Amino acid sequence: MNLNSKLVILFLCIALIPIMILEGISITEISDDLVNQKESALDSSLISKISDIEHYFDTRQTQTKLFATTFFPLQLDSNNINQPQTLDKIQIHIDAMLVETRSNSLDNFEDDTSRSSIEAIFISDVDGNILASTQREFIGHKLPSDLMNDADQSKYFFGGLQKNRIFSHNYITFAEDLKDTNGNDYGRILLQTPLNLIDPQDLSKGLNNDHEIFLVDSVSRQVTSDSSVKYSTQNWNNEYNQIDKCFAGQSISEQYINKDGKEVLGILKLLEDGNLCIVGEIELEKVFSPIYDLQFKLLSVFSMLLVGIVLLAIFFSRTISSPIKKLSTTMNEIRKGNFNVKLDKKPESSNNELDQLTNGFEKLLHYVKSTQDNLKGLVKVQTKKLEDSNTALVENMNLIKKQQEDLSNFKEALDKSANVLITDTTGSIIYVNDDFCKVSKFSREELLGQNPRIVSSYHHDKEFFKNMWETISSGKAWKGDIKNKAKDGSYYWSKATISPLLGDDGKPEQYIAILTDITNQKILEEKLSEALKNVKESELRKEEFSSMMTHELNTPLVPIKGYCEMLKDTDTFGTLNDDQLDFIGKIESNATLLERLISDLLDVQKLDMKKMTFVITEFSLDEFMNELEENSKHLMKNKEINFTVKCPKNLILKSDRHRLRQVLDNLIRNSVDFVPEKDGKILVEAKIKENNVIFSVCDNGPGIPKEKQSNIFKKFYQIDTSHTRKHGGTGLGLVICKGIAEGLEGKIWLESEFGKGTSFFICLPAPDKQVILNKMA
Amino acid sequence: MNTIMKVLIVDDNQDITGLLSKFLKAKGFENVVTNDPRDGLERIKEENYDVVLLDISMPEMSGIDIIQTLEREKILKDQKIVIFSATAFTTSQINDLLKKEGIQGCLKKPIQLNELLTAITS
Numbered sequence: 040m041n042l043n044s045k046l047v048i049l050f051l052c053i054a055l056i057p058i059m060i061l062e063g064i065s066i067t068e069i070s071d072d073l074v075n076q077k078e079s080a081l082d083s084s085l086i087s088k089i090s091d092i093e094h095y096f097d098t099r100q101t102q103t104k105l106f107a108t109t110f111f112p113l114q115l116d117s118n119n120i121n122q123p124q125t126l127d128k129i130q131i132h133i134d135a136m137l138v139e140t141r142s143n144s145l146d147n148f149e150d151d152t153s154r155s156s157i158e159a160i161f162i163s164d165v166d167g168n169i170l171a172s173t174q175r176e177f178i179g180h181k182l183p184s185d186l187m188n189d190a191d192q193s194k195y196f197f198g199g200l201q202k203n204r205i206f207s208h209n210y211i212t213f214a215e216d217l218k219d220t221n222g223n224d225y226g227r228i229l230l231q232t233p234l235n236l237i238d239p240q241d242l243s244k245g246l247n248n249d250h251e252i253f254l255v256d257s258v259s260r261q262v263t264s265d266s267s268v269k270y271s272t273q274n275w276n277n278e279y280n281q282i283d284k285c286f287a288g289q290s291i292s293e294q295y296i297n298k299d300g301k302e303v304l305g306i307l308k309l310l311e312d313g314n315l316c317i318v319g320e321i322e323l324e325k326v327f328s329p330i331y332d333l334q335f336k337l338l339s340v341f342s343m344l345l346v347g348i349v350l351l352a353i354f355f356s357r358t359i360s361s362p363i364k365k366l367s368t369t370m371n372e373i374r375k376g377n378f379n380v381k382l383d384k385k386p387e388s389s390n391n392e393l394d395q396l397t398n399g400f401e402k403l404l405h406y407v408k409s410t411q412d413n414l415k416g417l418v419k420v421q422t423k424k425l426e427d428s429n430t431a432l433v434e435n436m437n438l439i440k441k442q443q444e445d446l447s448n449f450k451e452a453l454d455k456s457a458n459v460l461i462t463d464t465t466g467s468i469i470y471v472n473d474d475f476c477k478v479s480k481f482s483r484e485e486l487l488g489q490n491p492r493i494v495s496s497y498h499h500d501k502e503f504f505k506n507m508w509e510t511i512s513s514g515k516a517w518k519g520d521i522k523n524k525a526k527d528g529s530y531y532w533s534k535a536t537i538s539p540l541l542g543d544d545g546k547p548e549q550y551i552a553i554l555t556d557i558t559n560q561k562i563l564e565e566k567l568s569e570a571l572k573n574v575k576e577s578e579l580r581k582e583e584f585s586s587m588m589t590h591e592l593n594t595p596l597v598p599i600k601g602y603c604e605m606l607k608d609t610d611t612f613g614t615l616n617d618d619q620l621d622f623i624g625k626i627e628s629n630a631t632l633l634e635r636l637i638s639d640l641l642d643v644q645k646l647d648m649k650k651m652t653f654v655i656t657e658f659s660l661d662e663f664m665n666e667l668e669e670n671s672k673h674l675m676k677n678k679e680i681n682f683t684v685k686c687p688k689n690l691i692l693k694s695d696r697h698r699l700r701q702v703l704d705n706l707i708r709n710s711v712d713f714v715p716e717k718d719g720k721i722l723v724e725a726k727i728k729e730n731n732v733i734f735s736v737c738d739n740g741p742g743i744p745k746e747k748q749s750n751i752f753k754k755f756y757q758i759d760t761s762h763t764r765k766h767g768g769t770g771l772g773l774v775i776c777k778g779i780a781e782g783l784e785g786k787i788w789l790e791s792e793f794g795k796g797t798s799f800f801i802c803l804p805a806p807d808k809q810v811i812l813n814k815m816a
Numbered sequence: 817m818n819t820i821m822k823v824l825i826v827d828d829n830q831d832i833t834g835l836l837s838k839f840l841k842a843k844g845f846e847n848v849v850t851n852d853p854r855d856g857l858e859r860i861k862e863e864n865y866d867v868v869l870l871d872i873s874m875p876e877m878s879g880i881d882i883i884q885t886l887e888r889e890k891i892l893k894d895q896k897i898v899i900f901s902a903t904a905f906t907t908s909q910i911n912d913l914l915k916k917e918g919i920q921g922c923l924k925k926p927i928q929l930n931e932l933l934t935a936i937t938s
Contacts, residue, residue, distance in 0.1 A: 590873045593902040594829055596926035601835040604929045611842050634926055654911050 046356035047349060054348050055341075062337055070330050074304060077326050078292060081250060081306050081319045088252060093311055103213040103230045106136060106160070110228075116219040120164055120226055129171040133160045137173045161229040162217070170226065182229075250321040255282055281307050285316045294323065362393045366400055378408050458533065458554040464547055466490050478533075478556055480526040491552070496530050498522035511539050511550055520557065532561035578648055585641050592637045596630055603627035632769075639771040643754065646778035653695040653782055660690040660725060660732075667703055667723065674711050680719035687727060694803060698779045699734075702787075705772040706736040706799045713740030713797070720796075731785075731804045739796040748789060752777045776801075822864075823847040823936065826856030826882070827871035827900065836869060839929055845936070853877035857885060860895065867920070867936050872901045872910075883913060892918040898935045900925055 113132065119125050140157050162171040167182035217226040281291045284307075291307040303320040310317065372380045387398065453459055454472040458479075461470035471486050479486070479494050486493065499522065510517040516538040524530055533554035539547035605612050606623045615623070645651040664686040675682060703723065710721045720739040725732060743751060752773050780787040780801050791797035823845045827833050833849045840847045848865070850856045853874045860868060860882070872879035879899055886892040895918040901910055902925045913919055921935045 590902040590925075593925040594832070597829070598831040598835045600926045601832075601839065601929055605835075605839055605842070608929075630926070656911075 046359070047352040050348050050352035050355075051345070054344065058341070058344070066330060066334065069333070070327060073326055073330065074323075077250075077321050078304060078306070081304070081321055082292070085252065085306055085308055085317055085319045089308060089310060089317055092254070092315075092317070099211075099213050099230065099232065100215075102140075102157075103215040103228065106230065107215045107217055107228050109136065110217055111220070114220070115217070115225060116221075117165065117223065117225040120170065126171055129162055133162060133171060133173055136160060157230050157232055159231040161231070163227045163229070165224050165226060167227075182227075250319060250325075252317065252319045255316045255318055281305060282316060282318070285309055285318075359393065362397055366397065369400070369404070373404070373407070378404070378411060380404075453553065458556065460486075460491060460552040460554065462491060462550045462552075464549070466550075469549070475554070478525065478531060478554075479523065480529075485526075494523040494525070496522045496524040498530070507537065511537050512547060514539055514541055514545065514547060520561070521554075522561075531556060531558040533557060578650075581644070581648060582650060585644055589637070589641055593634070596634050599630045600627060600634075603630065636769045636771075639769045639775055642775045642778070643771050646775065646782075651778060651782050653698055655693060655695055657691050657693045658696050660692045661686050661688050663692065663696065663700070664723070664725060667700065667707075671704070671707050671723075674708060675721075678711065678714065678719050679717045680711065680714055680721055682721045682723075684723045686725040690727075692732065694783060695779075698783065699803075702776045702779050702801060703734060703736065705776050709772060710736055710738035710740060710797075714738050715740075731802050734801045734803075735798055737796065737798040742793040742795050742797055743789065743791040744793045748791060751789065752787075820844065820846050821866040821936070824856065824859055824863075824865040824868045825849045826853060826869065826874075826879070827851065828853070828874045829871070832871075836932075839932075840936075843933065853879070853882060857882050860886065861889070861891065866896065868895055868897045869932075869936075870897050870899050872899055880909070880913070883916070883919070886918070887916070892916065894918065896920045898923060898932075900927060 110129075110132070113125070113128055115125060115129070137157065137160055160173045161169055161177065161182075163169050163182050169177050169180050169182060172178050211232055213230045213232070215228050216224050217228055219225050281293070281295060285291050286309065288309065290309075291305065294302065294304050297303045297305065297320055302323045304323055304326065305318060305320045307316055307318050309315075369380050386394070389395065454474065458475040459470070459472040460468060460475050462468050468486050468489050468491060471483055476483055476486065481493070503519075507517045507519070516536060518534075518536050521533050521535050522530055523533060534557045535552055535554045537550055537552045540549040540551055542548040603623050603626050606615060607620065607627070609615065609620075642651070664684050668682070668684040671682065707721065707723065711719075714721060718739075720737075722735075722737045724735050724737075726735070727733075754771060754774050776799075777787050780803075783803055785801060785803040787799065787801050789797060789799050823840055825833050825836050825840075825847055827836075828851050830851055833851060837847050837849045848859065850859060854877055856868075856870070857877070859865075870879045870882060883892060883897070883899075886895065897918060898920045899910075899913065899922050901922055910922055914922055920938075923932060923935060
């Protein structure tokens with residue numbers, strides 16, 4: 040809202056509000072006064088009317104009594120009243136009476152005598168049969184019951200006898216009993232006067248025409264008609280509560296809606312005898328008409344005032360606001376850069392504050408103009424400098440553009456080769472490439488703004504992610520494999536590199552995750568790991584099996600071999616014959632072979648599974664060789680063999696003594712089997728060569744053909760199957776020897792020439808590990 | 817040897833204990849046999865034997881359990897125990913046992929009776 044409108048409204052408020060309040064108060068007072076005035080006028084007029092009416096009724100009643108007394112000279116009584124000659128007399132009498140009244144001044148209490156006459160006179164007997172009447176047609180009829188009631192008391196009745204209508208409300212009938220000389224009733228006299236005697240115009244006489252007065256009887260019948268329906272009675276079925284209240288004895292003076300639907304001020308009063316109520320009503324519209332006139336006049340004055348005030352207000356506000364508006368327009372021009380606007384210069388001596396403001400502004404404008412001119416000079420110089428640096432900038436920009444292109448190419452390459460996701464420092468996603476959406480099966484819209492947790496599979500524990508966050512939030516890159524969950528619930532593996540993008544302050548601003556889908560690789564790994572687990576389990580079962588077999592197979596051999604030995608011990612357990620001893624020997628040697636077979640099989644199995652264990656201890660080499668020599672002798676009982684053992688003295692060997700012994704035993708046993716029955720030669724030797732210990736077992740057996748030498752270390756291989764029976768080996772010995780030699784990080788090989796014997800060599804290397812060449816003092 | 821040596825044989829296999837019992841008796845040793853390792857442990861604790869022949873693989877309570885119990889009760893070093901094992905010398909477990917005071921030696925099953933004799937008398 041601008042200043043203009045505000046000022047106009049302010050003026051209106053200041054001028055109009057008091058006037059309106061004043062007007063409201065005065066109108067209310069005036070209307071109250073008017074109502075009171077009218078009310079008291081109506082009241083006093085009603086009071087005078089009541090006295091008029093009561094006086095009229097009294098006069099008529101007195102007249103009726105007077106008429107009754109005129110019958111004494113006729114000497115009538117209840118016996119002679121029905122006599123025809125008597126009836127004639129009565130008829131003549133009443134006709135004469137009627138004529139007399141019409142000429143008599145008795146009725147002159149009304150100004151208009153034409154309306155004040157008695158219309159008819161009736162004479163009836165005590166039972167109400169009309170005996171004589173000035174209107175002949177009624178003779179012989181019976182009086183209405185209304186007119187019979189209360190006959191003893193001189194009374195008037197609303198209603199009377201009328202042609203064609205026995206009973207009519209258009210009359211008031213006054214009745215009086217007829218008495219004989221003895222004072223007994225013998226009949227009744229009735230005077231009928233028309234209702235117009237209490238005409239509304241009479242009732243309203245002396246009042247303005249703004250009100251109406253009428254009479255109502257006890258059953259709410261309007262006795263007098265109003266002006267529109269003259270001389271008629273109306274029954275409005277108790278529409279007025281006020282009438283009931285009036286007949287109940289209250290004096291009513293209040294405003295209500297009358298029978299015509301108009302708002303009126305009404306006064307109701309009960310007449311002295313209690314049979315009639317007089318009602319005076321003034322239409323309020325008529326009462327207030329002078330006020331309406333006044334209001335109309337006031338409104339006209341207001342309108343004129345309003346126009347005047349508005350014009351005045353507009354004039355004043357223009358005076359104030361137009362210079363301000365001019366200033367504001369000027370300021371807008373200046374803001375646009377137009378400094379050439381001109382203000383109307385006001386006289387310096389003006390007392391008007393607005394003029395002073397305008398002048399001040401004009402001065403300011405002038406100052407700004409001069410300052411701007413100075414600036415323009417400066418700007419020119421600076422612009423030159425700027426242009427120079429712009430040229431340099433353009434060169435830089437080109438460089439940056441090229442770098443950006445490189446970067447964009449790099450990004451494209453990255454987008455094409457990997458799934459890329461970028462988050463801000465709060466962890467919500469701000470970028471994903473198409474590949475990421477494809478793998479995760481989420482749309483870009485679903486991912487942006489979310490936490491990467493949306494693809495979490497809950498496969499990894501809290502520690503995993505804690506470690507990740509700690510790494511990247513400290514500014515380092517994190518690498519690892521992550522299992523994620525796609526939108527459709529399927530899982531996928533990604534090899535992830537998450538790097539923070541550091542801001543100028545060295546703190547992370549964004550995190551970029553570069554993910555490669557490795558789901559297939561992971562599936563393979565999982566399958567592999569499962570397969571490995573199965574293999575391990577089956578190996579474990581195998582191990583358990585071999586341990587069980589060792590025990591279970593060896594146990595029955597104990598008594599077999601034990602008893603054989605006991606049987607052979609003839610000194611202790613008694614003698615056997617040679618055949619028996621031979622049999623026992625065969626049982627024992629076969630049991631021994633079985634024992635070796637079991638042992639060899641288990642060893643081969645251990646070697647296959649790489650479960651052969653070695654117990655490394657330090658021992659004296661020559662002691663070991665002496666023991667070997669002693670224990671080997673019993674193998675050679677059946678052959679003439681030149682058995683020689685050679686070894687260097689005072690050497691400590693660090694190796695698995697029992698396994699080494701097993702190898703040498705095996706080789707010696709083989710040699711024993713293959714050397715000739717006579718002149719057999721076996722040489723077992725230990726030698727130091729460089730940092731190795733080399734054991735050798737040489738014999739003068741048949742030798743091994745070159746072509747078969749490569750097979751000799753294979754399982755169940757024997758050179759000559761026909762020889763097997765004689766040899767009695769398991770076919771596993773050399774396999775085990777090779778396994779043990781290699782298990783001790785050494786090697787085994789042979790040198791042989793067919794027909795000239797065989798030499799087996801075992802080399803145990805690296806003295807730091809297995810052999811200590813320690814010359815003992 | 818003036819006094820007769822008293823030998824306790826603990827092995828769950830009755831054939832083996834039978835063999836050993838007969839052999840040792842014939843060789844002039846007094847011997848007590850039990851096939852229940854718990855009974856064997858009780859006997860070792862209650863009586864003094866010159867030699868105890870102890871099988872390693874026994875159900876419910878192995879020879880190793882017995883040796884460990886004796887060691888816990890600090891009476892192992894008073895014993896002279898020869899153990900039988902089907903896998904002699906090949907496990908570090910057996911080797912560890914042999915280092916303990918009170919363990920005389922280890923015989924691999926099947927046992928050579930003359931080796932047993934040597935082990936007892938040495």
